[in-house]
């Protein structure tokens with residue numbers, strides 16, 4: 001294998017100064033997400049979600065951002081999955097976006113709450129039928145006993161819902177992450193990156209520049 005300690009990237013695609021920043025971090029985020037989509041970043045909505053278990057152990061995985069509004073970042077998953085159980089016992093989570101094509105990172109910290117049943121229903125309805133069936137067939141994060149098990153389960157639910165709309169399973173739905181801190185990072189030459197932190201103070205956001 002190549003000596004990975006020699007892998008080194010110079011970042012020079014952009015810069016972020018205090019005059020470039022929007023007052024509200026949601027506006028700043030939407031502007032960067034929009035640029036990530038326009039620049040054809042491979043998975044612009046993919047974000048790392050970190051949760052902490054009841055006994056204080058962190059774990060991370062990628063999920064897809066499905067909505068950002070003026071107060072939360074929303075995603076969908078199985079409520080009984082490992083992450084779902086973690087969030088039941090500890091509502092504090094972190095999100096991380098990395099857009100390598102733009103040399104940008106966004107870090108988000110906050111509290112999650114479940115979306116309402118009607119919000120989850122409405123997103124579930126918009127998914128392709130195959131994904132809806134997949135939500136019924138997969139007990140996410142549980143052990144699968146052999147290579148055929150999932151295929152068999154999928155066929156069973158396909159049959160069960162034949163000729164009918166697939167309704168949302170009660171154990172599947174959305175979460176909204178309400179942030180208390182959001183940080184924007186733009187890679188710069190010589191590791192002199194730009195970092196700006198927004199911290200929620202009552203109803204406004206305190207912006208500070210951080211050393212890279």
Ligand SMILES: Cc1cc2nc3c(=O)[nH]c(=O)nc-3n(C[C@H](O)[C@H](O)[C@H](O)COP(=O)(O)O)c2cc1C
Pocket residue numbers: 043046059060061062063064065075076077078081082083084140141
């Ligand atoms: C690009 C990508 C997108 C993903 N999107 C989702 C998603 O939106 N929701 C989800 O539950 N899992 C998603 N996954 C799968 C999760 O990363 C993870 O494997 C799964 O949710 C089980 O995690 P857990 O056992 O920690 O709960 C995605 C994985 C990748 C690589």
